Amino acid sequence: MKLHARDHEPARTAAAAPRTGPDDAGLAISTRGLVKSYRGPDGTTTDAVRGLDLDVRRGETFAFLGPNGAGKSTTIAMLCALARPTSGRATVAGADVLAEPERVRRRVGLLFQHSALDPDLTAEQNLRVHARLYGLRRAEVRRRTAEVLDLADLSDRRRSLVRTLSGGMRRRLEIARQLLHSPGVLFLDEPTTGLDPHARARVWEHLHTLRDRHGSTLFVTTHYLDEAEHCDRLAIIDRGRLVAQGTPRGVRAEIGDDRVVLRTGDDAEARRVLGPLVPPDRSVAVDTDGLWLRLPDGSAWIPRLCAALEVHGIAVHSASATPPTLDDVFFHHTGRSLAGPERTGGGR
Structure with a gap:
């Protein structure tokens, strides 16, 4: 970013504002x-x-x-x-x-x-x-x-x-x-x-x-x-x-839900299996991080999700739940990521 000590663009409508009150x-x-x-x-x-x-x-x-x-x-x-x-x-x-x-x-x-x-x-x-x-x-x-x-x-x-x-x-x-x-x-x-x-x-x-x-x-x-x-x-x-x-905590609270990420042996099939298990207003997405979705109290959901995948013979290599980040806040308001290229569905 560059700042310039002079700005030659004249103000069109600005007027002197009142002094500090x-x-x-x-x-x-x-x-x-x-x-x-x-x-x-x-x-x-x-x-x-x-x-x-x-x-x-x-x-x-x-x-x-x-x-x-x-x-x-x-x-x-x-x-x-x-x-x-x-x-x-x-x-x-x-x-x-x-x-x-x-x-x-x-x-x-x-x-x-x-x-x-x-x-x-x-x-x-x-x-x-x-x-x-x-x-x-x-x-x-x-x-x-x-x-x-x-x-x-x-x-x-x-x-x-x-x-x-x-x-x-x-x-x-x-x-x-x-x-x-x-x-x-x-x-x-x-x-x-x-x-x-x-x-x-x-x-x-x-x-x-x-x-x-x-x-x-x-x-x-x-x-x-x-x-x-x-x-x-x-x-x-x-x-x-x-x-x-x-505050950092306050703007993250606007998102509310945790981000649950699962890495499985077959993310596409895992997405099909988990879709009916999550609340109807939540979607399951797949990106380079793996399979992910947003859920309240994500840590409590992980055992249930893993058990459902195990029943269908899908191996779970890792699972995590993290609270919202500032990048999630930015995406929530703009549909774009602060940290990199655009993402779909709210995942990195």
């Missing part, structure tokens, strides 16, 4: 009817974001999920006052993105998906350059540089060239750089892309420390469904519209 108390981000449209060379208009209503509380870790092209980066660009909304309103860190864009930019931090560090400067030099760009005074630059290096657990690497740091260290350094001016909201665009599992875990430990020690508001976009489990709440966006939002 009592309804925004306790909110780090609030949007109502936020729209971003682009006009193509042939004169046609495409809506990248369509009527976004979103509230993020102060001190919250919020995940923004969706496939490529869903509108995640466009939304962040508007919330950071780097792109002007076509219509609607948004306040971020107490400032209006239309009426007070400069205040918004000074109150937020933005971690891009791809590294913006200078590999030929030391970790400390990279931080000092960034701090000066934000207008911090020399004494404050020294103090804040030391503080964020300590927070990132990189004090002992302050004089190391960035090119000598591991991928995880560089990511922690980039997060530290965005904290120099003490932003009210920190936006992180795919913060762990390209990192190995250990480095990903270290980055999330670092983010949890930020939240717990400083009460930071974190707005995270990610393709990793498991990373949303680290967050207090999440929103799933598809084709510019929100399709689900709430």
Whole structure:
């Protein structure tokens, strides 16, 4: 995903929204009817974001999920006052993105998906350059540089060239750089892309420390469904519209039933046998995972299903029951998978 510091598309209908009022108390981000449209060379208009209503509380870790092209980066660009909304309103860190864009930019931090560090400067030099760009005074630059290096657990690497740091260290350094001016909201665009599992875990430990020690508001976009489990709440966006939002447990509860998967010696015949045994509103499907269906309390159903197959001489090689995933939620609302190609009937 790419974010652009400038957006030359003029706003067609957007007007300056009211300044932050009592309804925004306790909110780090609030949007109502936020729209971003682009006009193509042939004169046609495409809506990248369509009527976004979103509230993020102060001190919250919020995940923004969706496939490529869903509108995640466009939304962040508007919330950071780097792109002007076509219509609607948004306040971020107490400032209006239309009426007070400069205040918004000074109150937020933005971690891009791809590294913006200078590999030929030391970790400390990279931080000092960034701090000066934000207008911090020399004494404050020294103090804040030391503080964020300590927070990132990189004090002992302050004089190391960035090119000598591991991928995880560089990511922690980039997060530290965005904290120099003490932003009210920190936006992180795919913060762990390209990192190995250990480095990903270290980055999330670092983010949890930020939240717990400083009460930071974190707005995270990610393709990793498991990373949303680290967050207090999440929103799933598809084709510019929100399709689900709430706590990870809450949005999964919308699906309710467990996913039961059986691997048998003859999945096609097993499907025929089990069809009459399950409730009439449930279907049995077969895909690369094996034979599967959705049932309440799936673990309790497994012995019954296996016994029925045994009677018909069909061997069961494995059986499992798992609760709904966030990908299941996405499929439930869109008919498509966040994790890969389209699937039929609700299976991977």
